[in-house]
Amino acid sequence: MTQATRRAALMGLGASTLATPALNAQALTKMRVSVIPVLDVAPLHAAIAQGYFAAEGIEIDTSTTAGGATGLPGLIAGQFRAVFSNGVSTMLGVREGQEFKFISGASRATQGPPDILAVLVRKDSGIRSGKDLEGKRIASNTRNNIVWLRGMAWVEKTGGDWRKVNTVEIPFPQMADALIGGRVDAVISSEPFVAAALETGQIERIGWPMSETQPGCTNAHYVGMGPDLARNGEIFDRWARALHKGVDWVNERLGQPALLELISNFSRVPMERMRNVALPAYAKNVTAAEIDELVGTMQRYGLTGRYPASVSLIHKTAQ
Amino acid sequence: MRHSPGILVLVLVIGFLEFAVDAGMIRRALLPPPSATAEVLWELLSTGEFLPPLLSTLKLVFAGFFLGSAIGVALGTAMGISPAMFRLFEPLVELIRPIPKSALVPPLMLFLGIDDAMKITSVTLVVTFPVLLNTLQGVRGVDRVMLDAARTHGWGLGHTLRHMILPAALPFILAGMRVSLGLAMVLAVLSEMLAGQGGLGFLILDMQRSFQLRQMYAWLVILAVLGLLLNSIFLLAERRALFWQRR
């Protein structure tokens, strides 16, 4: 699908090239962007589909990675110009000396429920809070990532000691099975898996780990490499302009079928389920305050270390 | 030792990497200097921190390896001596065999959860097939003359199995087990990467995700040495078991 829309956008551009041969003498700038097939990347796909990138002379080549942290090594290795990544993974890389820079916001928590993360339990479990989870097993897709971090914050917010909760790793698609089968007592899941899990009728949602602990908190961003940004700043200016038009397009259509259809197309999530899915707040910028909050939370839950000043990590396209 | 020039080469390569990283020819972001990795490795070893993950992986490998080998030998022998058993299981074996066992992890998670049961089962599955096929081949390859000799001596099935068929098939069975040992390690590491909370596979992935490359390489070295050790031990055991086969 993305392939087809990309081609269509190209053809449109080809036509305009014919019309004004002198202006478009140079070829399109190709950019490979690493994405995850999740709701948060809707603006990027919208900008591709609407031809915003083509209008800026950029051809986007998306590459899907299974996990959030897989794209960043590809960025280091020079495979990608930009990577969609959750904030925790990015900051862990920064902590280890990687020259990551935020080049655009991607998604934040909403100001209140619903948001895209949820704590799910079996209906008959009687578990209502983090306190109830002490000594029990909770699943995250990965430990030490944003899902886990916000989940631990929720445990603490609802009266539990996060150190007394055992975390295990289970891929999102298997979480509902593990919960129903009694392998774990709770899971921290993400949309659209939350909607799918709730469809079984045996699972209920007891918490919103992001909007209940820190309304509007940071979640995911687009990341580039410092040296590349210093050399090719102009390309990233154009790239961010196009992406941010995509953000506007998405934000104008929140709750409308056109947006759900777009997401369903690139993520392959069936349309019927899309109607029950909660969406994040789509962001253009990254603020030092939200990164400071993230780093503070990370320090609190054991991801300690020295992190550079947040301001220095935010490229001008994300300010 | 026989290998000394090769070990010298290894040392030279490591030395070169150290120099190359130092001189900036290789980015530290990709490869920390080997000395830094060695430091971490030493710390892991001297504090004993390496032991629990190692044992956790080892447990999976061993449990799956022995279970899978036992199933493979039993089923392979049954299929080798009984045409009825062969007809019953052959299509199923042929169908399941080519399925990438890693693709079976999601349904296995559904039925067995995320803990050792699932992990041991996936290791067992991957171990079973090479052993089964080799056992089948070995059992079928037993010399007719030997079987006739057993018949003329009036040996029963059990006796013939224990003293003739299995020893004759042993070289094949062990060859299959050697292949399976490597696969068992792969699946153990893979299942640790996919679910759960411990083991070498989990640590390697976790260190990569958090960009702690020195730690990642240190755990990788531990894993490599473990594999080397297991393989050498197996070869040694195989040589002893097949003493009569030496040329």
Place this chain on the structure above:
Amino acid sequence: MRPSSGLWLVLALMALWEVSARLHWVDSPNWPPLSTVVVALFHDIASGELPPLIGGTLWRMGAGLAAGSIAGVVVGLAFCLAPVTRLLLGPAVELLRPIPVPAIIPPLVLFLGLDDPMKITVVALTAFFPVLTNTMQGVAAVEAEAVQMGRTFGVGPLRRAAFIVLPATAPYALAGVRVALGLSLVVAVVAEMIAGEAGIGHYLVMMQFAGRAPEMYATIILLAVLGYALNRGFVAMERRAIHWWFALGRQADG
């Protein structure tokens, strides 16, 4: 072939799958009835979505398998015929051999990125070791008389390697390639699952993320059929290429 008891067993298990899902004996969104899986499989093949993905996976698998096999044969011959190479490189190879492929992917990603070079390298590494082991076994089994025969006729060492040792080793090397074939498909898919927009592995990831269980299982069935067909095809090729070996009634797996 005539239907055997085994076919009935397979059919019975398939029926059990269908019934267990239809009657909710196993109640999970991850346990769809077999019929919906088959429908999904045929739908995605007919819609033209799967065929190019299969092609891509087979290409990556083939390229990696070819590279790894050739390297395995070359290194195996070198190790046996020029022992100094084994003395120098043997320990490095032995240290690399036992590292499970999934563990080698993270550092490889750092050096080769996430594209075809990385994926093909991973497949090649997987294929390399079984072929190497078997090639060395094969060279060891070459009849000393055959090599001496070459020497008495004044045939040079390179020609002896090419016309005596290599053909005599072929059955062993090919048996190694056959083992590597099965592994290559698995590893190609695993590598595709890590990153990229191509191949069956990518499709599998997309369907997992989209929570589409029928498509997920369809992929597993597809891989089973592909693996089966590849193995069959390879065996047929092998029978032609080393017909003399089979005529001698030998087997190389032992």
Place this chain on the structure above:
Amino acid sequence: MAFLGLDALGKFYPQPGGAAPARIMQGISLEVPEGEFLAVLGPSGCGKSTLLQMVAGLATPSEGEARINGRAVAGPPPEAVYLFQQYNRSLLPWRNCRDNVAFATEHRLGRKPARAAADEHLASVGLAGFGDHYPWQLSGGMQQRVAIARALAAEPALLLMDEPFSAVDALTRIQLQSLILDIWARRRLTVMLVTHDVEEAIFLADRIAVLTPRPSTIGEVIEVGLPRPRDAIATREAPRFLELRHHLLNRLLARDAA
């Protein structure tokens, strides 16, 4: 000067741990004039094959040297061809008979001429029309004929044979022995044959060198003195044949007992 000369040849293998080296043979000296058929007879394990391999340049003597046409043997000499005991191991199973025979010469002549000549050589050993067969489709005796044809294809002046007929049945052996005598007479070859078969040695050879057990040396050299051409049946019944047979068997068996 003799065509083939063995000059105090010896072979021993060093033993681990500083023990005295294991002597296989020592002080083997022989002169073989051009065109002679020499048999080397000895009990099993006396190192006959090793001796032949040293002449063929396939093994290196520990002391002494072998000379062909006055040149010391260092590698396989161009004049000599070696006929192996195990024809099924020296024939290449992936090549048909024609290509097996052609293997002897194709690196010098090129593939096409070598194959053309191969058919003639196959015919000369009675295998006309078998060029397209694979060795494993033929009987043992026929396979050894292919090996002989291959040896002839190299047009050797010296044929070295290592118990060439020990792996075929008794009747076939007699046929092949006659074939070899025939070829030897036609081509004026020099032949050195090692065997443990007393009758074979007498029937084929001009002279017989008898080896002692380890460490082997030459115990005696006997002129056979039977008239040629020899006949597969009549020669074996000649008084001289029986006399030699008696003498040699006595000698070999007595030594075995000692």
